[in-house]
Structure formats: structure tokens, C-alpha cells
Amino acid sequence: MKQTIEKLFAAATISEVGSLEEVTETLDREEDVDLVFLDLTMPGMRGFSGLMYLRAQYVGVPVLVVSATEDPATIRSCIEFGASGFIPKSLGIDVIQEAVSTVMAGGIWTPPDIDLSVEDEASKMARRLASLTPQQVRVLMMLSQGLLNKQIAYELSVSEATVKAHVSAILQKLGVESRTQAVIAAAKIEAGQWQQMANALV
Known part of the structure; x- marks a missing residue:
């Protein structure tokens, strides 16, 4: 993932952290964060509650969820909670670059075969x-x-x-x-x- 970002944005500064607590510490410390890549299974996440907190606390910073799951319900839930995109880890580099570019341009990206219009x-x-x-x-x-x-x-x-x-x-x-x-x-x-x-x- 890091190499993919470096190819897209050669001058980007990338910070790598290992827990939700470290994510919030970084966002509190750094005022010019452009994008957060978030793994739903990282320590401190507690399911979707970590995503909920980040989107409520840091409204101006887009969050792109990266996950091993490709479950449509999980993807829809992430978008419902304010994630700007969802990238299954199985995707190729070209598709990941497309997703990141879309989100950085202010859009929302999800795998094209996922129907987000389902209302239940x-x-x-x-x-x-x-x-x-x-x-x-x-x-x-x-x-x-x-x-x-x-x-x-x-x-x-x-x-x-x-x-x-x-x-x-x-x-x-x-x-x-x-x-x-x-x-x-x-x-x-x-x-x-x-x-x-x-x-x-x-």
C-alpha cells in the first residue's frame, strides 16, 4: 500500500501506526493530514466504533478503509459511517490507485460490483x-x-x-x-x- 501511494504522490509523507490510539495521536499532532488508511481489525478499532469516532472527531480528514473482507454489508456499513472509500486487499495496484485518486479528488470509491442502494x-x-x-x-x-x-x-x-x-x-x-x-x-x-x-x- 505504501509503495502504491508513493507511486501516485512522490512527495507524500507517509506515517505508519499500529493502533487506533496512534491514529488519533497522529491526527492531533499533524494538522495537514490529507488521508487516513484504516484497517478495521487494527488494535483499538472495536469493529465499526473506531471508524465512527474518527469521522465524528476529525470531520475534515477523509478515511479510506482497507480490509481483507469483501462482504457487501460491511462495505455498505463503512460508507454509512462516513468512510470515503473501501478497498479490499485483494485488489490490484491499478485499482487501488484509482480508488485513492477518486477519494483525494473528493469522491467516494467502492468496488464497482457492490450495490450501495440497498435500504434495510x-x-x-x-x-x-x-x-x-x-x-x-x-x-x-x-x-x-x-x-x-x-x-x-x-x-x-x-x-x-x-x-x-x-x-x-x-x-x-x-x-x-x-x-x-x-x-x-x-x-x-x-x-x-x-x-x-x-x-x-x-
């Missing part, structure tokens, strides 16, 4: 999850870890009332009635089980 309950839920703010994503992830409101408040250095407000907003955006249903949603995000998640929350 999983896609609807993906859009709801994508509407969460960065802080709401953090709260939802902490709820999924079993933390109480006061523990979340301590971790985020905010008041317990603020956490309650975030929880209420999460429930409203997801169209669910309880913390338990919200936690089910978070669990399914991390597992990538979109159809099961939709069924559990309908």
Missing part, C-alpha cells in the same frame, strides 16, 4: 449511529463496558447531569427506550453484526 433496517440503524457526536460515541462505548453514570462522568471529567443528558440524546437518536437497548446496539457495532442489531432494536 441495518442501514437505517447505521445512519442513526453515525449521527452521534464524538462525546456521545464515548459515552455509548462506556455504557457497553458496564460503567455507571458517575463512573463515566469521572472518566470524561464532566458532571453526572451532563452524562445523563448524553444518554438521553443517545436513546433519542437511536430510537430506543432504554440503556439496555443502547448497549445492545454498541455490542453489535463492535461485532459488526448489523442484521442482528437491527432485529434486536426493532
Whole structure:
């Protein structure tokens, strides 16, 4: 992948990191990042929740997902969560260069044989999850870890009332009635089980 980028952009500076935490550290440190290549299985990703967080926190930086999977549902979900493209690792160099060029030009690229027009309950839920703010994503992830409101408040250095407000907003955006249903949603995000998640929350 690095060699492919170097052929396209000879003057490009490429930073390689090994975890989601290192990705965020790099984005916080470097102000002129043009593109992020993201592997869904890298440490810290927790399924799609890492992609959700990056797109909410760093709105101006396009994310191109690179993955060994070619599952249409996974590709659609990535695009629903704001990825600018999805590159299966099995693709040849020429196609990868086409994908990168498209994304760098402001477009969206997915494998041509993937139908993104499919509208199902999983896609609807993906859009709801994508509407969460960065802080709401953090709260939802902490709820999924079993933390109480006061523990979340301590971790985020905010008041317990603020956490309650975030929880209420999460429930409203997801169209669910309880913390338990919200936690089910978070669990399914991390597992990538979109159809099961939709069924559990309908």
C-alpha cells in the first residue's frame, strides 16, 4: 500500500501506526493530514466504533478503509459511517490507485460490483449511529463496558447531569427506550453484526 501511494504522490509523507490510539495521536499532532488508511481489525478499532469516532472527531480528514473482507454489508456499513472509500486487499495496484485518486479528488470509491442502494433496517440503524457526536460515541462505548453514570462522568471529567443528558440524546437518536437497548446496539457495532442489531432494536 505504501509503495502504491508513493507511486501516485512522490512527495507524500507517509506515517505508519499500529493502533487506533496512534491514529488519533497522529491526527492531533499533524494538522495537514490529507488521508487516513484504516484497517478495521487494527488494535483499538472495536469493529465499526473506531471508524465512527474518527469521522465524528476529525470531520475534515477523509478515511479510506482497507480490509481483507469483501462482504457487501460491511462495505455498505463503512460508507454509512462516513468512510470515503473501501478497498479490499485483494485488489490490484491499478485499482487501488484509482480508488485513492477518486477519494483525494473528493469522491467516494467502492468496488464497482457492490450495490450501495440497498435500504434495510441495518442501514437505517447505521445512519442513526453515525449521527452521534464524538462525546456521545464515548459515552455509548462506556455504557457497553458496564460503567455507571458517575463512573463515566469521572472518566470524561464532566458532571453526572451532563452524562445523563448524553444518554438521553443517545436513546433519542437511536430510537430506543432504554440503556439496555443502547448497549445492545454498541455490542453489535463492535461485532459488526448489523442484521442482528437491527432485529434486536426493532
